Amino acid sequence: xxxxxxxxxxxxxxKGGISIINCAYENTAFDYFPWYQQFPGKGPALLIAxxxxxxxxxxxxxxxxxxxxxxxxxxxxxxxxPGDSATYFCAAIGAGTYKYIFGTGTRLKVLA
Amino acid sequence: xAQVTQNPRYLITVTGKKLTVTCSQNMNHEYMSWxxxxxxLGLRQIYYSMNVEVTDKGDVPEGYKVSRKEKRNFPxxxxxxxxxxxxxxxxxxxxxxxxLQETQYFGPGTRLLVL
Numbered sequence: 001x002x003x004x005x006x007x008x009x010x011x012x013x014x015k016g017g018i019s020i021i022n023c024a025y026e027n028t029a030f031d032y033f034p035w036y037q038q039f040p041g042k043g044p045a046l047l048i049a050x051x052x053x054x055x056x057x058x059x060x061x062x063x064x065x066x067x068x069x070x071x072x073x074x075x076x077x078x079x080x081x082p083g084d085s086a087t088y089f090c091a092a093i094g095a096g097t098y099k100y101i102f103g104t105g106t107r108l109k110v111l112a
Numbered sequence: 113x114a115q116v117t118q119n120p121r122y123l124i125t126v127t128g129k130k131l132t133v134t135c136s137q138n139m140n141h142e143y144m145s146w147x148x149x150x151x152x153l154g155l156r157q158i159y160y161s162m163n164v165e166v167t168d169k170g171d172v173p174e175g176y177k178v179s180r181k182e183k184r185n186f187p188x189x190x191x192x193x194x195x196x197x198x199x200x201x202x203x204x205x206x207x208x209x210x211x212l213q214e215t216q217y218f219g220p221g222t223r224l225l226v227l
Contacts, residue, residue, distance in 0.1 A: 009152075031213075032213045041220075043116075043202050043218030043220055043221055045217075045218065046216065051213065089155060091155075098160055098162055098168070099157060099170060099171075100145065100147075100155075100157050100160075100170075101157075101171070102154045102155040103154055104153060104154040105155075
């Protein structure tokens with residue numbers, strides 16, 4: 001069963017706008033939450049990641065917001081660019097485990 | 113160049129014909145993993161390996177086998193492929209493993225069609 005729910009399934013944003021992708025998890029034992037970016041025909045690549053003891057992490061135009069009590073985390077892409085058009089996956093890793101649980105993905109299209 | 117390689121990149125086969133997808137990494141990583149990617153389902157972990165001779169099941173291990181006899185190689189074996197194993201497969205590796213919060217590097221993918 002899917003333990004990480006990701007939304008929306010697809011997203012269209014104008015150039016310069018903010019893209020927001022949300023994920024919610026059920027297992028409170030998760031202790032690491034990475035986001036991956038995947039371009040067509042390529043494997044996913046790590047974009048940014050956060051631990052649950054931090055409420056926000058920013059790297060350039062990409063920010064993760066983390067709400068531990070709500071068991072939700074989200075990716076914000078500021079000043080979205082056409083080059084950001086890709087599929088984005090959130091993921092969660094269980095504490096003391098080596099298992100990755102991925103969300104179902106969000107296909108982002110940024111219009112020029 | 114540091115990379116994860118997979119072979120073949122594309123494969124068409126028939127039901128029941130055993131096949132192996134190879135995966136190799138040149139980064140001396142301890143952790144390796146296999147995923148399948150299906151539309152609407154995202155990435156699902158099949159098997160992972162924390163070290164040589166140490167493997168464990170992911171979320172969808174049925175119908176697959178793996179082995180880790182050397183650190184650099186982690187082949188995925190389909191003993192009797194079925195059409196529901198038609199998918200895009202990714203191999204990945206990281207230095208020590210997910211719980212140590214490290215970057216996981218993905219290969220380019222293998223697209224498999226089982227007729």
